[in-house]
Amino acid sequence: MLAEFILYVIIFLYGIVIGSFSNVLICRLPLKENIATHRSHCMTCGSQIQWYDLIPLVSYIILRGRCRHCGAGISAQYPLVEAANGFGYVFIFANLGLTWTSILTCLLFTILLAIAVIDWRTYEIPFGLNVTIGVLGLIKTIIDYPMGLWEHIIGFFAVSIFMLICLYAGRLIIGADCFGGGDIKLMAAAGLFLGWKCIILAFLAGCILGAVIHSVRMRMSGDNHMLAFGPYLAAGIMIAALWGNTFIQWYINLIF
Ligand SMILES: [Zn+2]
Incomplete structure (x- = not known):
């Protein structure tokens, strides 16, 4: 004790x-x-x-x-x-x-904390921080090798490609960017770390948090804030890193 x-x-x-x-x-x-x-x-x-x-x-x-x-x-x-x-x-x-996963997750948390504050203030995510998460993801992939190899590789593309398609579709249809390039790189790097199931969960959690908190903030302050998506994605990534596997296991048991 x-x-x-x-x-x-x-x-x-x-x-x-x-x-x-x-x-x-x-x-x-x-x-x-x-x-x-x-x-x-x-x-x-x-x-x-x-x-x-x-x-x-x-x-x-x-x-x-x-x-x-x-x-x-x-x-x-x-x-x-x-x-x-x-x-x-x-x-x-x-x-x-x-566990090793705890140490890597702590480092991930520190970088995400920096990303959240910087994006909140400047609407930009420094490239170097996304690269650092990518390196952590690579280490995690090596630790999980060979079992989780494809889990991690597909994780790199799963959400990032979807966001990229949304970005280009959004430019065509509404003529505006719905995501920043930094957000997409963040979800690619974090996807390598978390694997495809957890990164999809992270993205959904980030979107829900972003939608709820952003609309409350807009209502409270009255003016139309620009949305910094990074802090919400960072929160979603941490939720998935901590409870993602438990949640996915529960969900699979529920269906099958
Ligand atoms: Zn002074």
């Missing part, structure tokens, strides 16, 4: 540390800044941030959300993303156990 508690504390700590890396991705990728060479600096006064002010969650609380030098407010995004990543890791391990 105690050992298990300590294990989850360690997983949480890993989560918030890697979550702070996710913040770096979120801030720098849209600006095309180098991820590795730039030191972290205050967005207002530009002063370099010392290592002791870069401790995930702790520093934000000690500094009460203000820059040590100029006192400007630090975005709540930093502690929120770190906390979300920490709790996310704990939740993933609690659901999937101490």
